[in-house]
Amino acid sequence: MKPIPESSPLRKPIYLDYAATTPVAPEVAEAMMTCMTLTGNFANPASRSHVYGWQAEEAVEDARGQVAALLHADPREIVWTSGATEANNLALKGAAARYREEHPEGGHIIVSAIEHKAVLDPAQWLEQQGFQVTRLQPDEYGRIHSSTLRDALRDDTFLVSIMHVNNELGTVNDIAELGAICRTHTHGCLFHVDAAQSAGKLALDVRDQPVDLLSLSAHKMYGPKGVGALYIRRDPAVKLAAQIHGGGHERGYRSGTLATHQCVGMGKAAELAAAQISEEPARIATLRDQLWQGIANLPGVKLNGHPEARACGHLNVAFAGCDGEMLLLSLRDLAVSTGSACNSASIAPSYVLKAIGLDDDLAHASIRFSLGRYTTTEEVSFAVEHIRQVVKHLQKH
Template identity: 60%
Template sequence: MKSIYLDYAATTPCAPEVADAIAACLTLEGNFANPASRSHRYGWQAEQAVETARGQVASLIGADTREIVWTSGATESNNLAVKGFVEALRREQPQAPLHIITSAIEHKAILDTVAYLEAWHKVDVTYLAPNADGLIQPTQVADALTENTCLVTLMAVNNELGTMTDIPAIANILKRHKALLHVDAAQAVGKLEVNVNDWGVDMLSVSAHKFYGPKGIGALYVRRDPQVPLVSQIHGGGHERGMRSGTLPTHQLVGFGEAARLVSEQLAMDEARIRELRDRLWAGISELGDVWINGHPEARVANHLNVSFAAVDGEILLASLAKVAVSSGSACTSASVEPSYVLKAIGRSDQLAHAGLRLSVGRYTTEEEIDFAITEISRVVSLLRKQ
């Protein structure tokens, strides 16, 4: 076995059905046209394909098709939701004090966005600290609410730990408050059942490449009743009901829709099989001793396993695992030599935070690959501990 892929949390390969659907939209013989070209049948067919995909994505998360706004991915969705909402409030009340609640272990797409609002729009931000299991508790949100709180933005599933936040409980707290709830669900959609109405969210970010769709495409769910006010962050044509301008990429959206359809059909089966593989992996590498699970052992999605190895240099460990593709944390910060800010936030020492690995399993992982990974990780860790 040459090399295996255990970094499904960073990105997933396109499902074969998705790749076929995308390819069919690229050439003259396919559905290649601009969906905004309404003067000929090529454009009509492209628009119909885009709207079919919109319906498939909406169905996956229990939304109305009119509540789906296409974006380039979860990062843009997060920016549109958070900055777009704050700017809409600022237009109504330029000097009003505004307060946002988030957590210290959010993805950088949220942390950098709220930091921008702090610096340039004078928005107060509360960063909730996770407990030792990497969980943000609903009571923390309740305690942090003020009369100026306009938005709570929390991820449904942490991208490094895989830990899950009790979004419905937080939404229930906010029923008695004016603040809206935005959820970064990039690591949740496709891995567990997500229903925006059952969860009670106002906005929700989705990324196609996290569940076997193409990169470069995503969506933002924006509740219609009552309508969430948003100021567009990209101007130039008024597409997506004025919330996001730009020519829609038919091929990517068709792929996004097909990935959503497949997940809708296969989620329960995929989740059960992936959980068994993840647990098999943990059972194997835990025999090394001095291996720590990072994050809650139960309140996490099936595909994530984040572990730290005592008495091992993290950078050397990662470099030595050439035959097993894993990450030291978020793919967006993997070039950093700093210890994971998420692992530090849950109380891990610098050594354990540096020696943390995120191993993530997916639809195409096999038992043979898991057994190979156990053997290879055990071999490398054992060698490093003898040095």
């Protein structure tokens, strides 16, 4: 077969949108394929009357252990979900419903103003149900300071939700410090962390980090879409009210037949992430820095987010003097985004970039580049030249 010419419309752009989703690792796809046909673990894991069900259940529990190992957690602290969005909803709504059982008047919740919509929207819904919500403003880098959190705590604060890594900026919050504040609060309050963007990139150890609830998504760490997990601490015990009913699966937290192949896929992805955590993030960070160094001297270029406290693959850059829509269209040889994939259909400027002080024009002219496991040095070199050519052309016109 002849290679596709560089000029062919069939040639795919270089993928630099790993923060939106990652490709499934070959090892993960192979493991999943063993759970889909008659000769594999295709059965319902809840079917305990025959060997097919027993084998499927064993595969699911092995995967649960793999996910737990990534967090240094007890497997019994892992609850399967359909992704981080459901995990976030279960954490926030489940904690609120449980709190209301003893406090009918409602209570106080704290989130950051630049959380993913999977946290902000449930928080807004809870506000409509009578709970009070405080949205913490970040600093100019997108970080939530401990003093900001401490000042916002009230006697009736029962839940704080702050993401580990911001999905648009890559900025890292100090969850150990923030969690310690929650743990030592006079009346105590639960600390939830959306770790969808940090799992596999930063070390997560719930034995040392004061986190009560933590959300994960398989497709952000080279696993399949449609599966995630919520870590629920057992000691001290955290209690949530179920949000999906219909069979009492997952110790009553989340009903529904488990998709064995997806659980196995997430487990394998977690195992691979844990095995590569000491080397892969450093390699990806080197490529990210290569990309930034190649374009940093362009006129009007500005780095969005923290220059150091940043996840390995994220690079969010503002290009002053460029029309945002034309910039994105002109970078046709790169698969990139202007922010969160969940908000890509919106024409409004990113609320994350606005919150850290960018005006509308600069927010619109910002691009999120995100690198990952399969990014190569050659691809980064090509991206640098392509970006430089496009930006210089747009700034002239």
